[in-house]
Amino acid sequence: MTKLSVVLAAAAFAVAGLQAAPALASAPPVPVTAAPRPAGDNVEINVTGQGSVQATPDVMRLNVGVEVRRDTASEAFAAARTAAGRLTAALVGAGVAEGDLRTNDLSLGAEYDKYPKAVGYRASQGLQALVRDLSTADAVVDAAAGVGDDVRFHGITFEVSKAPALVKEARAAAFQDARAKAEQYAALAGYQLGRVLKIEEEGDGGAPRFAYAADKASIEPGQGTITVTVRVLYGLTERDD
Template sequence: MPLSRTPVAAALVALLALGVPALAAPPAAAAVRLAPAGHATATATVTVSGEGSASAAPDLAVVGAGVEASAKTSQAALETQNKAAAALLAAVRAQGVADRDIRTQSVSLNPVYDYTGGTARLKGYQAAQSFSVKVRQVARTGAVLQAITDATGDAARITSVAFDLSDPAPLRARAREAAHDDAHAKAEQYARLSGRRLGRLVSLSEDASTSPHPAPASADTPGISAVPVAPGEIRATATVTAVYELD
């Protein structure tokens, strides 16, 4: 029984019969493989942090001031304290401080005891009142302090002087701008060192930002009379983290 021939074998036999040389058949193990669709190559990025600060001269002084008086009776202590408080208020108003910038912080009336000999003996009473005074003309801060002490004498109490900005928002904005520029400059340097070009900004986050706070000055500011004070400068800082693509 003759062996069956495959179509390919039959064609070879026919070609040989006609005298046409047969083409060499491809190796049985050869195969054409299409490369699988490649996944998108991950974009190289650089992550940097930037720090920035800005400073400005203060345009506001907040004075903590008050009066205190002692007497044998509570009524006498309170009357003396009231007179001293009225004198304090009149003095700061005469220095150009507006009523909206004067605020009572506390009022107190307390007994005073003598503990000599191990027993408590009532000596009298102490009355006090404290105020927060905003001085919007910083150069007049010393004059305001002097006016308070001149008007109230031994009853005067100066508890604090803090310099600040009436509107800190612009200073904070400058600090953030400086932090952004610092981060961008660092990213550009890293891109150059890597032989790449800096691409688009992927993300930007603020890590920390401090409110403007007083910084000490090295010398008294000219123009401030009476009690010498040093306003120094107000400084705000910001820190950001930025992620950039590398092209």
């Protein structure tokens, strides 16, 4: 074979190889599929509900005390104890149970004209009285004031003794409010409401406190509101229809 014929034979072999190559390199097309729609509790909704109930106070706490000034520490302390005894007797006489009285303050201190020489001593003792019958509130305050010039008033507050039951009522209303919102949002998004995943209550749901209205002729507790706020996390599921 001549040199030319060898070159032509090699070229023919290369062409034949090129013609066979596509059959070896080709691959079937890869199918393209859409991502599946989330199902079950993979879709979630977080809502806030609030519930409130009206509360009428039925208990009053009176913070009152005595304060005296004497030349010596022992005299001041003894005088304060004596005045506190008179105050306690007056409160009990006005209908406050002894078990509903407690000491909430006791102090003794020197007064100076020019330090370190003391010119007198001041002593005080405080009491908190729990008045369970509000119809006697005015009489209790008047009795305390009648003890004398040593008496000091430190304010009153009103409370609801049955607050736990009212908190439960407000809590139920808050949960129903949250569920109603969640059901509406689920329907708007094309889902139905699933199971509860998490519940959080904001605050402690405690009873409200009521301040005494000083411009009233008598002590009026008024009304207040117990409010509970709850956050609920729901899972959403596919609609049956």
